Amino acid sequence: DAGVTQSPTHLIKTRGQQVTLRCSPISGHKSVSWYQQVLGQGPQFIFQYYEKEERGRGNFPDRFSARQFPNYSSELNVNALLLGDSALYLCASSSRDPAKDTQYFGPGTRLTVL
């Protein structure tokens, strides 16, 4: 079975632009979480969705938004990009309620803001 897939792999944007990142969970998984990993740091939690409902939100500004579709795939949107948004954006999926199951990560999308 395929693992978590993310697209695009790499992305270069300029300050002020908007970006949409995509994630497809492992087949059968219903929960998706998004994390931001700045170089040299561990991943930081952004959002979590389960059964298309937002389950949690990390300490990120309103410029960050996400949604989950009926097929359980997800999009992360970031508006008004800042240089500090440059990071690896990771998506993780789990099969059931994330309270009961482990999260498995995709390869990430490397976003560079110039």
Place this chain on the structure above:
Amino acid sequence: GQQLNQSPQSMFIQEGEDVSMNCTSSSIFNTWLWYKQEPGEGPVLLIALYKAGELTSNGRLTAQFGITRKDSFLNISASIPSDVGIYFCAGQLRSGGSNYKLTFGKGTLLTVNP
């Protein structure tokens, strides 16, 4: 955002040596996870711990969930060159509420000299 205290930050060892790294938190978790991340990849789950005091092995890897629920360690025995990578601990608080995010440490960079 919050990050766990993970040490050491980096290790440079000879092939065949044993490795130990640990993670501490100021708050309680009821799940501890250890991930490994290689360049250009997302974190890969190594070991998951669900009970205080639990000791779990996965091949040459052994991890323990501290009795206080505020710490965990990971040991790697007889290291080999392919053990090279960044190792992250992550804590999770699973409760009746929502937001089952993972809180990560800053990572331990392991280099193995053949």
